[in-house]
Amino acid sequence: xxxxxxxxxxxxxxxxxxxxxxxxxxxxxxxxxxxxxxxxxxxxxxxxxxxxxxxxxxxxxxxxxxxxxxxxxxxxxxxxxxxxxxxxxxxxxxxxxxxxxxxxxxxxxxxx
Amino acid sequence: xxxxxxxxxxxxxxxxxxxxxxxxxxxxxxxxxxxxxxxxxxxxxxxxxxxxxxxxxxxxxxxxxxxxxxxxxxxxxxxxxxxxxxxxxxxxxxxxxxxxxxxxxxxxxxxxx
Numbered sequence: 001x002x003x004x005x006x007x008x009x010x011x012x013x014x015x016x017x018x019x020x021x022x023x024x025x026x027x028x029x030x031x032x033x034x035x036x037x038x039x040x041x042x043x044x045x046x047x048x049x050x051x052x053x054x055x056x057x058x059x060x061x062x063x064x065x066x067x068x069x070x071x072x073x074x075x076x077x078x079x080x081x082x083x084x085x086x087x088x089x090x091x092x093x094x095x096x097x098x099x100x101x102x103x104x105x106x107x108x109x110x111x112x
Numbered sequence: 113x114x115x116x117x118x119x120x121x122x123x124x125x126x127x128x129x130x131x132x133x134x135x136x137x138x139x140x141x142x143x144x145x146x147x148x149x150x151x152x153x154x155x156x157x158x159x160x161x162x163x164x165x166x167x168x169x170x171x172x173x174x175x176x177x178x179x180x181x182x183x184x185x186x187x188x189x190x191x192x193x194x195x196x197x198x199x200x201x202x203x204x205x206x207x208x209x210x211x212x213x214x215x216x217x218x219x220x221x222x223x224x225x
Contacts, residue, residue, distance in 0.1 A: 009152075034213040043116070043202050043216030044155070051211070089154060091213065099170070100213065102154040 003027045004092050006103035014111055019077040021106050023090030026071065030092040034100065035064060035075050038087045047088075048075070080110045115139045116217035118203050124223045131190040133220050135203030143207065144186040145214055146170075146178060149200040158201075161186055193224040 031052045036044035050057040050064045063076045090103040146158040157170030159178040204214035
């Protein structure tokens with residue numbers, strides 16, 4: 001069963017607008033949630049994380065929101081730039097082993 | 113210079129061949145991981161190692177083995193490659209900081225014919 005779900009395979013937005021990428025999870029034992037960005041022919045790059053005891057974390061243009069009761073998190077990118085075009089992976093970790101469980105990814109395209 | 117390097121970057125091989133993928137890191141991290149990415153399936157953990165004497169299976173370890181030769185080196189072997197092992201393979205390293213995710217290498221694209 002898929003414990004971390006990204007239900008939108010792709011998203012297209014205009015430059016300057018907000019991009020919202022969504023992620024749902026089923027395991028209530030997850031205590032940290034992370035977002036990665038991946039360009040073609042490169043490895044994933046860590047973007048931002050949030051602890052399960054928080055509901056918001058912000059880093060520049062990137063903000064992650066966590067709704068524990070709904071088991072839902074989202075990544076907001078404002079304003080979106082063409083260089084943000086990439087695949088975004090949501091990941092979650094729980095327990096002492098630091099293992100990550102990844103979603104399938106969402107392809108974000110930011111149009112000039 | 114890249115912090116996490118993987119060799120080879122691309123490899124085409126035949127069913128039944130033994131293949132080794134190598135990973136080196138200069139970040140000084142104790143923790144190293146091997147992940148596999150298939151189209152539409154995200155990344156899945158194959159093996160992980162928290163120090164030189166520690167090796168652990170991930171969620172899809174069947175058909176794979178690993179060796180942690182040193183703190184900086186972690187290799188992945190396919191003893192007898194099969195076509196459904198065709199995928200992108202990523203090595204990653206991390207420190208014990210839960211707020212920061214693992215750092216990934218550039219990946220190895222493996223094709224098994």
